Amino acid sequence: MDAKRLLIVGGVAGGASAAARARRLSETSEIIVFERGPHVSFANCGLPYYVGGEIEEEKKLIVQTPDGLRSRFNLDIRVNSEVTAVDAHMKRIEVRDLQTGKNYSESYDDLILSTGAAPLMPPIPGIDRPGHFTVRNIPDVEAIMDWVKLKQARSAVIVGGGYIGLEMAEQLHHRGLAVAIAEALPQVMAPLDPEMAAWLHAELRSRKISLHLGDAVARFEAPGDHEPAAASVVVLKSGARLAADLVILGLGVKPETGLARGAGLAIGERGGIRVNDRLQTSDPHIWAVGDAIEVRDVVTGGRTLIPLAGPANRQGRIAAGNIFGRAGKYPGTLGTAILRLFDLSAACTGASEKTLSKLGVPFQAVHLHPASHAGYYPGAHPVALKIIFSPESGKLLGAQAVGHEGVDKRIDVLATALKVGMTVDDLVNLELEYAPPSNSARDPVNQAGMVAQNVLRKDVDIVQWHEVDALCAEQALLLDVRDDAEREAGAIPGSLHIPLPQLRQRLHELPKDREIITHCQTGQRSYIACRILTQHGFKARNLTGSYRTWKIARDHGPLSGGHL
C-alpha cells in the first residue's frame, strides 16, 4: 500500500475510528486529525450521565487522549484547530489554530469529513438568554454544572423530548432538580409510535417530571418579579409559563455541512453531505462519515440522517478501509436506537407505523406484552412489544419495545432479523437462549412471530387500539374475557364481560349479527376467544395488545385526548 497524506476533520466517533483504522492499514502514511474542540475521542453519549453523577469523573469521558492516540497510532492530533475551508481542486484545507489565531493550510491525498451535527437553535425569541445550554461536548456539560452550582439551581426546563432531552431530564432529576419537559410534538422520543411513547410519559410522570406535550415554546422571557427563575421563564404556545433556573435545549441537530458546501460537494435532500455507499462524496478524494452525512434507510429505501455513534464508528472504519484498499460498503441504516429512562428502556429498529403511514407503505402491526423472562422465576416484567410487517409477504418492517428488562436484547435480535429481510415466519423459528432467569421457552420475539403469523395466515383478524372507539360506535360488541379480578381493576367502558373459561358455555349470550371485538389483558387469551367464536360462526376480531395497550394509550397516549 502506497503511503498517503490523509487529513481528517473531526476527532470524535467517526473521525477517531477512521484515523485508528487508517494507521493500522498504513504504517507509513501521514495522518493528521483536526478537532475544533479541546478533546478528541470523547464519550459524547456519556455527557448526561456525568451531569447526573452516574459517571463521577470527567476523565472517564475521555476515551482517548491526543497523547494516547499519538503514541499508539502515531497520529498527528491537532485539537483547538478549526478547519475553515476545503479547496477540493487544489486538495488543500485551511486551518485556524484557535489558541494562537494563526491560519495555515495543509494538502491532502485524501480527506475525511467527520464534522458531526450541531444542535438546532431555531429563532425563538430569547433562545440565547444566559442559563440556556445545549449538550454536545465536555465544555457544554462543564458549563451546565458550573451554572447549577453558581445559581444553586432547583428547577430545570428541558426543551425537546428527544434522546438528549430525556436523558438530561432523568439526570437532572437524579441531582434533585424539579424538571419540566416542553415538547412541540404530542409525544416524546419521536421514533416511537405514540402508544409506545406513552409508557415513557407514564414513567416520567411517576417521577414527578412535568410533561408539556404538543406545546411548543413561544418565547423565553426574563423572569418577572414573582417568578423565581435563575435563567428564564419558558413561555409555551398554550400560555403556560415555566420558571427555570436552568434551560436545556434539546431541539435536535442538523448536519454540519459548511465545509462541504464551501468545497462544492453535493448535499442531499435531507441537508446532509451526499455520499455513495463507499462513503465517498461527490469529490473522489473527499470522504464523509457520521452525523454529517445522509445514508440510505434500509427499510424505506429513502435517504435519512442518523446522528448516532454506532453508525459513525462503523462508517469511519469503512471509509479508512476504502482509502487503503480494503473495499467496503456501508449498507445503510435501520435506525436502531435505545433510551434508558429511569427503570424503563425503550428501543426501536426499522420503520415506525407513523413513517410507513406517511409513505403510504402497506403494513400490519401487532402488539404483545410477554414476560421478560419465565413468569415463574422472580423479577419478570412485561415487555410492551410491537412488530410491524408487510401484510403481503410477512417481511418484518420495524419493531419497538418498552420495558424494565430485556428490551435491548429483543430489539437487537429484531434488528438482526430486519437486516436480512426475515419474515414473521422466520421469527417463529429463531432458536434463542432459554433459562428461567433470562428468558421464556418462547422468547418474546418468537411470540411476536407467532402472533403475526396467525394474522398473516388469517387464523385471526385484529383490531388496533385506536380503532376501538369507532368500531363500538358502529355497533361492534367489545368482549372482555379476563377474569373477575382483572375486570375489577379497570375495564374498557361499554365492554361485556365473559371470562374465557366460561365462554364455550355462554356462547348463546352473544349476538351473531354484530361484530365482536375480543380483548383480555395482553391479547393472548382473547386470541383463543376469537378462535372459539369464529369457529362457532361468530364474526370476531381480536384487540391486539388488548387492555394493556389500550390503557396506556388512554392514560398517557393519544386516547387521553385533551388531557395530555
Add this chain to the structure above:
Amino acid sequence: MDAKRLLIVGGVAGGASAAARARRLSETSEIIVFERGPHVSFANCGLPYYVGGEIEEEKKLIVQTPDGLRSRFNLDIRVNSEVTAVDAHMKRIEVRDLQTGKNYSESYDDLILSTGAAPLMPPIPGIDRPGHFTVRNIPDVEAIMDWVKLKQARSAVIVGGGYIGLEMAEQLHHRGLAVAIAEALPQVMAPLDPEMAAWLHAELRSRKISLHLGDAVARFEAPGDHEPAAASVVVLKSGARLAADLVILGLGVKPETGLARGAGLAIGERGGIRVNDRLQTSDPHIWAVGDAIEVRDVVTGGRTLIPLAGPANRQGRIAAGNIFGRAGKYPGTLGTAILRLFDLSAACTGASEKTLSKLGVPFQAVHLHPASHAGYYPGAHPVALKIIFSPESGKLLGAQAVGHEGVDKRIDVLATALKVGMTVDDLVNLELEYAPPSNSARDPVNQAGMVAQNVLRKDVDIVQWHEVDALCAEQALLLDVRDDAEREAGAIPGSLHIPLPQLRQRLHELPKDREIITHCQTGQRSYIACRILTQHGFKARNLTGSYRTWKIARDHGPLSGGHL
C-alpha cells in the same frame, strides 16, 4: 377443518403446546392428553430454583393445571395415566390408570408422542442407593427437599457437570450445603470449548464448590464408620472418596423411545425417534416432538438430540399445525443454550471447536473480551466471546460467550445471524442498539466480526492459546505489549515486554529472523502491534484472546495440566 380424534402422550412442554395449538385450530376435535406423572405443563427448567429457594412456592412451577387446560382449551387431560402401548396399525393406544390400576384403550386419528427423555442411570455399583436423586419432575424435587430436611443434609455430591448438575450445585450452595461436583470429562458444560468452560470452573471454585474433573464415579459406597454421609460415599476413579448427605445424578438424558419402538416406528442413529421435517414419524398418523426425537443440526447437517424446552415448545406448535392443515416445517436446531451460574452466564449457539474438529470441518476461531457496555459507564464487565467461522467463506459456524452481563443478548444476536448463514462481514454491519448503560458504540458482536474479518482478509494472522507452548519451543518470540502495571500483575513466562506506545521506537530490539507472537490483555492492542510489525517486515502473529484467554486456560482449563 374436519374434526379429528387427537391423542397426545406427554403433557409437559411439547405435548402441552401441541394440545393448546390443536384446540385453537379445531374447536370440534376431540383432544386427549395422557400424562404419566401427576402434573401437566410444569416448569421443568425451574426445578433447581425451587430447591434453592429462589422460587418460593411449588405452585409457581405449575404453569397450567389440568383444570385450567380443560376450561381454557376444552382438553381432556388425564394425569397419572401411562400409555403402555401403541398399535399403529389399528390406530389405538393402551392406557394404564396409575391410580386405579385399570387398563383401557383409546383410538386416534392422529397421535403425538411427546414422551421426553429420561435421566441416564448407567450401571455404576450403588447408583440406586437411598439419598440419590435425579431431577426430572416435581415429585423428584419434593423428594430431594424432604431428604435434605430429614437428614439435615450438609453436603451434596453432584455427579455430572451438565446444566442440571451445575444448576443444582448453585442452588444447593445457596441452601448452605457444601457441594462437590464429579465430572468424567475434563470440563463442565460440554457444549462449550474447554477454555470457555474454564471460566465456570473459576466461578465454581471461587464459591468453594469442589470440582473433580476428568474423574468418573467408580462406585457409590455405604459410608464407613468415620465417613459422615447420610447418603453415600462417592468413590471416583482416582480413588478420591466424597462423603455425601445427598447425591444428585445429572448424568445426562436419553430419549424415551419405548412406545415408539413398540409401535415399530423408525429410530434414528442417535437413539431418538426419527421424524421428517414436518415432525411426522415413519407412520404418517404418528407425530413426535421434544426431547424424544432426533433433529437436524443446522450447522453440521447431522442428526442430533436436543433436550431443551424451547425447541420442544415450537415443535409442539408445528406438529399440531401440520395435523390441522397449517403446513409447517421444523428447520433444525442450532443448540442455542445458556446457563446462569452464580454471577456468570455462559451461553453457546451452533458448533463448537470440539465438534468441528471431530467432524473434520475446517474452521477458524477468534477470542475477544469486549466490555458488556460502555467502559466509561459504571458496571461494565468483560464478556469472554468466541466466534467460530469458515476460513474460506467467512460463514459463521458457532459462538460461545461467558460473562457477568449481556451474554444472553450477544448469543441471541449470533444465533439469529447463524440461522440465516451470515458471514463475519455481516456481523460487522449489524446495527445494534447503543446507549452507555447497555452497550458500546461497537457491540461485542460487531467487534467479533471485525476481528474475524481482519483474519479472513489476512490483515493479521493469529495464534490460539493452545499453540503458544509449541511455538515458543520452536523459537518463536512472545511479545507482551501491555503496560507496566498489567505486566506486573502477571505474565506469560518467557515473554518479552515492550509496551505498545514504545513499540515503534524499539523495533530494533526485535529479531527479523524469528516469528513474533504478540499479545496484550485481550488481543486488541497486540493486533495493532502485529500490524506495525508486519508492515515493518517482521514475521508476526497475534495471540487471539491474548493474556485473558491464555490465563484462564492456564489457571482453570486445559493448560493447567494435572492440576485440574
